[in-house]
Amino acid sequence: MSTSPTDARPTRPGLTDADTYLVRLAHRSMREDTRALALALRRLPNGSTRGARRLRTWFVRFEAVMAHHQTEEDEIFWPALAEVAPAFAASVAALEVEHDELDRSVSACGHALEAVAGTGRAAEREAAVAAAERLVRVVADHLDHEDRTYVPAYQAAIDPETHGRLSAAAVASVPPALMAFIGPWFLDHATGEDRARLVASVPAPKALVVQGPLTVRYRRLARDVRAARSA
Numbered sequence: 022m023s024t025s026p027t028d029a030r031p032t033r034p035g036l037t038d039a040d041t042y043l044v045r046l047a048h049r050s051m052r053e054d055t056r057a058l059a060l061a062l063r064r065l066p067n068g069s070t071r072g073a074r075r076l077r078t079w080f081v082r083f084e085a086v087m088a089h090h091q092t093e094e095d096e097i098f099w100p101a102l103a104e105v106a107p108a109f110a111a112s113v114a115a116l117e118v119e120h121d122e123l124d125r126s127v128s129a130c131g132h133a134l135e136a137v138a139g140t141g142r143a144a145e146r147e148a149a150v151a152a153a154e155r156l157v158r159v160v161a162d163h164l165d166h167e168d169r170t171y172v173p174a175y176q177a178a179i180d181p182e183t184h185g186r187l188s189a190a191a192v193a194s195v196p197p198a199l200m201a202f203i204g205p206w207f208l209d210h211a212t213g214e215d216r217a218r219l220v221a222s223v224p225a226p227k228a229l230v231v232q233g234p235l236t237v238r239y240r241r242l243a244r245d246v247r248a249a250r251s252a
């Protein structure tokens with residue numbers, strides 16, 4: 022009989038930080054890139070639309086990553102956790118409200134980027150900086166909330182077998198068009214053991230492609246944000 026992602030029946034609850042490294046990495050990456058976007062926008066020269074267009078193109082991919090991350094929580098991880106963790110179930114509604122606010126902030130940022138990419142004027146750039154700075158705060162507040170509630174509850178209540186099944190469902194739900202971005206994006210933010218775990222999590226030929234041509238393409242797309250991150 023097949024199982025659905027929500028058929029969580031833990032027999033051996035308890036996960037380690039190593040088991041849940043990917044959610045921590047995703048959260049750190051989103052915090053870092055929203056802050057870098059705000060800085061990259063502040064650095065845009067007046068009257069130039071070229072840099073703004075590059076940031077807008079990058080943001081389309083980043084926005085899709087954020088949307089997928091939320092969807093896998095809403096549809097895969099949270100329903101499974103809510104089944105076995107009553108305290109978490111009681112807090113899901115508040116987290117879902119935050120996802121809605123996050124959607125609005127991401128959308129506002131996208132529109133502001135579109136405007137500055139069209140004109141390059143200081144007024145639109147300042148509006149885009151303000152939208153990006155708001156996104157930084159909304160992302161940080163939401164992820165702080167998840168890191169205090171969802172992540173520890175998940176680690177305590179979900180068993181390794183269920184975690185493996187839910188994670189596989191989450192990976193399978195990544196839209197094919199996003200795969201070429203999300204692998205290099207995770208690798209770009211990962212350090213040390215997390216990087217080794219990521220590489221080991223996919224077949225060797227695929228890991229070579231992600232670390233090679235897909236990373237080259239990703240770095241070209243993300244160059245302004247990456248430069249701002251290391252500033």
Ligand SMILES: [Fe+2]
Binds near residue numbers: 090094
């Ligand atoms: Fe979330």
